[in-house]
Each structure stands twice: as structure tokens, then as C-alpha cells.
Amino acid sequence: MKRKRIAIIGANSFQDPLIRSxxxxxxxxxxxxxxxxAVGARTADHFYPVSITEKEEILAVCRRIRPDAVATxxxxxxxxxxxxxxxxxxxxGNSSACTILTTNKYAMRQALEAAGIPTxxxxxxxxxxxxxxxxxxxxxxxxxxxxxxxxxxxKLCSPDGLMxxxxxxxxxxxxxxxxxxxxxxxxxxxxxxxxQDGRHTFLALTKxxxxxxxxxxxxxxxxxxxxxxxxxxxxxxxxxxxxxxLKVTCGASHAELKITPRGQVRLIEIGxxxxxxxxxxxxxPLSTGCDFVRMVTEAAAGIPLSLQKGPHFKAAAxxxxxxxxxxxxxxxxxxxxxxxxxxxxxxxxxxxxxVDSSTRYGYYILAGDDREQIKRLxxx
Numbered sequence: 001m002k003r004k005r006i007a008i009i010g011a012n013s014f015q016d017p018l019i020r021s022x023x024x025x026x027x028x029x030x031x032x033x034x035x036x037x038a039v040g041a042r043t044a045d046h047f048y049p050v051s052i053t054e055k056e057e058i059l060a061v062c063r064r065i066r067p068d069a070v071a072t073x074x075x076x077x078x079x080x081x082x083x084x085x086x087x088x089x090x091x092x093g094n095s096s097a098c099t100i101l102t103t104n105k106y107a108m109r110q111a112l113e114a115a116g117i118p119t120x121x122x123x124x125x126x127x128x129x130x131x132x133x134x135x136x137x138x139x140x141x142x143x144x145x146x147x148x149x150x151x152x153x154x155k156l157c158s159p160d161g162l163m164x165x166x167x168x169x170x171x172x173x174x175x176x177x178x179x180x181x182x183x184x185x186x187x188x189x190x191x192x193x194x195x196q197d198g199r200h201t202f203l204a205l206t207k208x209x210x211x212x213x214x215x216x217x218x219x220x221x222x223x224x225x226x227x228x229x230x231x232x233x234x235x236x237x238x239x240x241x242x243x244x245x246l247k248v249t250c251g252a253s254h255a256e257l258k259i260t261p262r263g264q265v266r267l268i269e270i271g272x273x274x275x276x277x278x279x280x281x282x283x284x285p286l287s288t289g290c291d292f293v294r295m296v297t298e299a300a301a302g303i304p305l306s307l308q309k310g311p312h313f314k315a316a317a318x319x320x321x322x323x324x325x326x327x328x329x330x331x332x333x334x335x336x337x338x339x340x341x342x343x344x345x346x347x348x349x350x351x352x353x354x355v356d357s358s359t360r361y362g363y364y365i366l367a368g369d370d371r372e373q374i375k376r377l378x379x380x
Contacts, residue, residue: 003028006297007067007085009052009078011040013345017281018073019043021293030065032058052077055084062089069300073252073293074276076103076148082300092302094272098247102272105145105179108246115245117238118266120182127170133159139183142166144173148271150356155183155213165214184266186258189225190275191239192284194295196305198249202236203292204284206275208256209380211322218357220380221279222317222371223287231259238265248272251299252280252292277357278318278343278365286316286342286367315371319378321347321361322354330364333377340366340374 006022008015011033019029019040031044034051041047046065050057052075062070062085070085070093072078080103086093094102101111112119121137124145139157142165152172154165169178188208194201207225210216227235239255254275256268274280274296284292289309298305321327333341347362354360366374374380 004069004301005030005065005067006300007032007058007062007065007070008040008044009033009058009070009072009081009085010075011038011044011047013039014074014276014278014281015072015078016040016043017293018071018296021291022071022297025294025297027068027297030061030067032061052081055081059085059088067091069297069302071251071296071300073274073281073296075273076146076271079103079271079273086300092250092300094250095247098249098272101246102248102270103146104175105143105269106177108269109179109181111245112242112267115241117242117245118264120184120266120268122179122181124177124179125166126177133162136162136180137182140180141183142169142178142180144169145177145179146174147172148276150215150217151358152178152356153215155216184258184260184268186260186264186266189227189235189257189259190221190279191235191255191257192275192280192292193239193243193253193255194292194299194305195243195248195250195253196299198244200240200243200248200253201305201307202239203290204288205232205235206279206283207380215356217354217360218277218320219322220317220319220378221277221283222315222375222378222380223279223283224315226371227259231263231265234265235259238267239270242267242270246270246272252296254280277320278363282343282365283316283318285310286313286365288312313367314369315374316342316365316367317374317378317380318363318365319380320363323350323361326361329377329379333364333366337366337368337373337377340368340377342367 006027035049083099152169205225252274255270289312343365345362
């Protein structure tokens with residue numbers, strides 16, 4: 001009997017859990033990515049040193065190997081290629097319209113606004129566009145229309161520095177466009193969901209911690225987020241409505257949102273993929289018992305989702321390494337509570353400046369049944 005095959009787009013450390021999970025499920029794994037940084041090259045049954053943006057080249061290989069599923073986790077760029085492949089191979093996946101709506105922030109804002117879902121005020125700008133800087137609704141966030149991972153993001157409270165912020169956003173944008181949007185005050189969260197045949201299932205709510213203004217690089221996350229039950233219900237309702245508006249029907253989704261001081265749920269953006277930063281691959285199973293990575297493979301293969309919960313902890317959290325202070329904190333945890341440590345990544349040398357999520361030096365993950373202890377140890 002022919003062994004089931006899966007094409008996986010991406011092979012960095014955040015993608016490797018998908019490769020390992022698929023192999024445990026009995027799939028022959030065919031993985032496509034640049035060779036540099038491809039941790040999954042050692043894990044995969046077959047590795048192809050092809051850029052994840054080379055869609056036609058990957059399609060040619062897939063027509064030959066005839067995969068039963070094509071998937072990725074935690075990458076907007078890879079999600080574009082996954083949709084392209086799934087559509088042409090006749091496999092489960094989201095539509096091309098969904099891919100545009102969930103990877104382009106301007107298109108996303110338009111779709112949410114058309115559906116009556118509250119969204120920040122926004123303006124799309126390209127180099128050379130005429131506009132009045134004084135007329136913008138300060139404070140504002142300037143970001144590329146089509147990137148993730150905190151790349152090219154700046155908060156401004158006045159027109160001072162606006163042109164430099166736009167230049168940074170344009171430089172990081174594939175289409176050389178930026179979106180300037182109203183800054184929403186409030187605590188930051190993300191909502192992790194899985195969809196199949198247009199039906200959405202809520203998995204977890206994550207509390208997000210960042211460096212704050214001006215660039216908002218994530219410093220850590222904890223699950224489950226502590227919010228009143230009525231807030232969680234409103235969040236899930238709003239996220240499901242947004243998923244419908246963005247035409248998300250298949251696979252993981254990661255919705256970023258804020259709860260304002262007045263208790264309003266304001267959606268910031270949604271990706272039709274698992275949240276990065278180990279949120280979906282590690283924190284969800286540790287804090288809920290749900291095998292999120294397995295569900296991604298099942299959705300991609302058109303297999304009913306395994307929604308049952310396994311053993312789990314009451315809390316799970318990740319802390320990212322920005323410098324020596326974060327390593328000193330890890331050393332203290334090793335002494336005081338080594339039983340809470342679930343994973344330590346390889347740490348890069350401190351030879352560069354952290355400018356976005358991709359340039360952090362590493363991370364470590366804790367899980368246990370005392371949430372306050374974990375927050376204290378990680379200084380979240």
C-alpha cells in the first residue's frame with residue numbers, strides 16, 4: 001500500500017514540529033525551503049533546497065510525488081504557496097481570495113469593514129502618494145501591508161519621524177506599500193483556532209507581551225490568558241465572524257486583538273496559519289492538551305479533526321532572549337524550578353541588534369500548574 005505523503009513548505013525551527021508530527025502520523029515528508037537555517041532538512045524524509053516562493057518549481061515536484069496533503073505552520077509567506085499548491089493539486093485548502101485577505105493588511109481592513117466588524121481607521125500609502133501628515137489619527141501604527149513578525153512596524157504619536165517610519169515599512173514590504181492605522185489602546189491577546197469545511201473551533205486564548213513602542217517586538221506569551229468569561233465569549237464570536245469575512249475555511253488561524261480599557265474587542269489582524277513564536281506548536285498542547293499541529297495535517301488531508309484533549313498543564317509560557325538578562329533569568333529558573341522547563345532553544349551569539357521577531361537570540365518555554373509562579377519566573 002502506498003505510504004501517505006505530505007508536502008511541507010518551510011523548514012526552520014518553527015516548522016520542524018509539523019515535520020515531526022506528520023512522520024509520527026505515518027506520512028512520508030517532502031519538505032521545501034532554503035538550505036540555510038533549514039532545521040527540518042535533517043528531520044524530513046525528503047528535502048528540496050528550493051525557496052518557498054518558487055511556487056511553480058515546487059508544483060512540478062508535487063505533481064511527480066502526488067502528496068495527499070500540503071501544509072505549513074506559522075508563516076504567511078509559506079501559506080501563500082500552500083494555497084497555490086493545494087488549489088492546483090485538488091487538495092483541501094483555503095481559496096486564493098482568502099490568501100489575499102489574510103496576507104495583505106489593507107485588503108483585510110477593507111473586508112472586515114465591509115462585514116461590519118470594528119477595525120482601526122487606516123490609510124494605505126505608497127512612495128510618492130500625496131497626503132497630509134497632520135490629518136492622521138495620532139497615535140498611529142505604521143507597518144508594511146504584507147509582512148509579519150514585527151518587521152517594519154513603528155508607533156508614532158505625532159508627525160515627527162513619519163517619513164522614516166514609512167520608509168522602513170516600504171523597505172520591508174514586498175509590494176512597497178504601507179498601512180498607517182489608528183493605534184488601539186488596550187491589552188494584547190491572540191486567539192488560536194482550527195477550521196475545517198468552514199466550521200471553526202476555538203482552541204486557546206493567548207496573552208501577548210511586547211517591547212512596547214515604537215516597534216512592539218514580542219518578548220513572551222502565556223496561555224491561557226486570564227480574561228473574564230464574558231470577554232472570552234465576545235472574543236470568540238468576533239473572531240469567528242472575522243474568519244467568515246476573510247473566507248477562512250480550512251486549517252489553523254491566529255487572530256491578534258486588543259481589549260480596550262472600555263472592554264471593547266478590537267481585531268488587529270488575522271493570519272490563516274498557526275501563530276508563530278511556538279504559540280500553536282508548543283503552548284496550545286501544553287496548556288490545553290489539544291494537538292494543534294496534528295490538526296493542521298488532518299485539515300490539510302481532509303481527515304476529521306482530532307479534537308479530544310490529552311494531559312496538559314494549567315499554564316504554559318514562552319520567553320524570548322534579547323540579551324544577557326534573559327539568559328541570567330533562565331539560569332535562575334534552572335536553579336529554582338528546573339521541573340518547569342519544557343524546552344530551551346539553541347541560543348545565537350549576541351552579535352547583532354534585535355530589530356524584529358526574526359532577530360531574537362532564542363527562547364525557553366515553561367509549563368506547570370502554578371500560573372503565578374511561571375509569570376514571576378519569566379517576569380511577564
